[in-house]
Amino acid sequence: MSALLRERGGAEELRWVARTERGTRRIAAAGKLAARQPERPRQVWVQVHLGGERRIDIARARGYPEGCAIAQILKGLQSEAGSKPATARRMSHLQVEFDHILCRVGGKRRIERPEGQ
Numbered sequence: 001m002s003a004l005l006r007e008r009g010g011a012e013e014l015r016w017v018a019r020t021e022r023g024t025r026r027i028a029a030a031g032k033l034a035a036r037q038p039e040r041p042r043q044v045w046v047q048v049h050l051g052g053e054r055r056i057d058i059a060r061a062r063g064y065p066e067g068c069a070i071a072q073i074l075k076g077l078q079s080e081a082g083s084k085p086a087t088a089r090r091m092s093h094l095q096v097e098f099d100h101i102l103c104r105v106g107g108k109r110r111i112e113r114p115e116g117q
Contacts, residue, residue, distance in 0.1 A: 027051050029101040033094065041077040044070055045091065050098045 030051025034043040047053045048070065055067035055074075064070065081088040 023052060025102060027053060029098060032101055033098050037094075041073050042090070042094065044073045045077050046094060046098065048074060050095065 030047050030053065033050070034046040037043045037046060044058060047058050048055060055070040059065070059067045059070045062069075077087070077091075081091055
């Protein structure tokens with residue numbers, strides 16, 4: 001029984017580490033993409049919707065006392081995307097760009113091969 005618990009604990013730990021690593025890669029990719037955006041609403045949208053960052057964390061980093069300011073920025077951008085097709089297209093392009101960055105950030109893994117192969 002203890003071997004089963006140890007094995008399960010190790011698997012659970014591996015899943016937790018993998019989730020954390022994916023989150024770190026998402027935030028890094030979102031940071032790169034957000035830095036290239038000229039407008040604050042798009043920067044915030046990339047960080048929250050694509051990077052998965054918490055609104056309150058972004059608000060504090062930008063000097064806002066609460067996450068409400070970030071919610072208002074996002075609400076305004078969503079409204080604009082609903083009424084202006086160009087904004088909706090830009091957000092769609094940002095999603096594609098983010099996916100490409102995410103692949104590059106996490107895609108450079110070295111595959112270890114046993115000696116003699």
